Amino acid sequence: MSVATRATVDGETARRRGWGWLLLVPGMLYLSVFFIFPTIQLFFTSLYDPSGSFEQGYAMTWHFANYVDALRDNWNLFGRSFLYAGAATALCLALGYPLAYAIAFKSGRWKHVMLVLVIAPFFTSFLLRTLSWRTILADEGPITSFLQFIAVLPDDGRLLATPVAVIAGLTYNFMPFMTLPIYASLDKVDYRLVEASNDLYASPFTGFRKVTFPLSMPGVVAGTLLTFIPACGDYINAELLGTPQQYMVGNRIQSAFLTEHNYPLAASLSLILMAVVVAMVVVYVRRAGTEDLL
Template identity: 80%
Template sequence: MTHPASVQSTGETPPGTGTTTPQRARRGWLLLVPGMLWLALFFLFPTVQLFFTSLYDPAGSYISGYQMTWEFRNYLDAVVDTWNLFARSFAYAGIATALCLILGYPLAYAIAFKAGRWKNVMLVLVIAPFFTSFLLRTLSWAAILSDQGPVTQFLQTIAILPDDGRLLATPVAVIAGLTYNFLPFMTLPLYASLDKVDYRLIEAAGDLYSSPVTGFRNVTFPLSLPGVVSGTLLTFIPASGDYINAELLGTPKQYMIGNRIQAAFITEKDYPLAASLSIILMAIVLVMVIFYVRRAGTEKLV
């Protein structure tokens, strides 16, 4: 979903350089060509393909091939069968995003304002998980949360978890996995945003007798809003389409829409169903994002 946004913003760049000569403007456009071609080939073209695939006659199969019959009913069938998976995906992704914000904000704040000479070290630590594979990190969570593992045993000892309770293969594990895996996507934009804030403004709030809470609410937080918005988007969007966490840390009862799409494409080879589910997911996320960005009113801030 970040692609349309980048198309839009790159499209707006040349008018901003209005004072340049026509030749330089043309050079600017030329520099955009590789990016635009890339997007056309690997985003626009597959999306159009996907859209057409979603309208194939579901009576076809991979052996007989699929006829194009403009079967808009596919969408209705897909929604009726899987609305609960959509709901679950957005709920999990929403909770994970909120947790990321709660965990990531103080972290980004500390890196931006309090870290001093440790700033770079802390930034590297935030990015460090990316040095290992996403799959491997998720599998280690399976080991950490395992029924015989230290976390579960400890929670059972202090009676937070019943003796026959478990963490792995529950929604807790899936949401924890999502939160962990996407935390850097929240922290980095937040940091970038907070780092740009003029600290004197925050000091000024104190000088004008605002309490720390009021100062945060009226000065710091509004100034960091661009980071909050891009952080939540970068977390929520991939998290709602994720299927690895549900697959490795969850059970069928925690499966998300990504798992269903994967199964429809790979094992059922029901391409129309899989494609319409993908398009629906994209559409819902797009609508949510537009609504959210409007509400957050970041245009004024960026």
């Protein structure tokens, strides 16, 4: 290839890369307007003088102690949020992985029907789906009555207004976020690799552990993140299916913002939650060996 031809090719390649960067502009503008700018504003709000009020306004005093006060007074809510979100994520993985596996490898011509059934809950509102669980887990409902009949629950036992109800609601509402990414990874797995492990005298469990599961790890990591992150900040399930004893940090943020109008506290709690979740996500992704997801 001559020097002139190579220069022409290099120029064309650089021009195409330039157009590629331009394609990022709409997305970056959207993130700047609806994420970066609000986050910066939230940071400044968290430093307002906490002695102010909604009626008289808040003064900017760079009161970094708001973070200490927010964490000291609400550390139990953070712990409960991470506990409930972790339990819901583990249940979604335990239930969603077999479902995704069945859809990817065993469903045959029913694959598209089963995928529609997975996303069918999205056809109704999040609030309505959560309210339906109040009926399902009611004291006189079928599940509670059955568990009392088989002596799993005492006669005066209940499921509604307990941590079990909140975790069940979180699990149900976020199950598609776990199932679909895992299915997407499993659907790309070349089933001939699984057959090859069988030809090499690997047991079905060994073949799954050595071949199928490692190849599906990007979907597992994506699914756990898509489930855990929104579950940490959720407040609807705890509000409708629990009591104040089951409230999560999202409930405290919602109350501080909309009821108490305590904006410095609400902003501080929001940023602490965001920072902790980001740190946990970075550690988890690196430990999972999928740094490319970052």
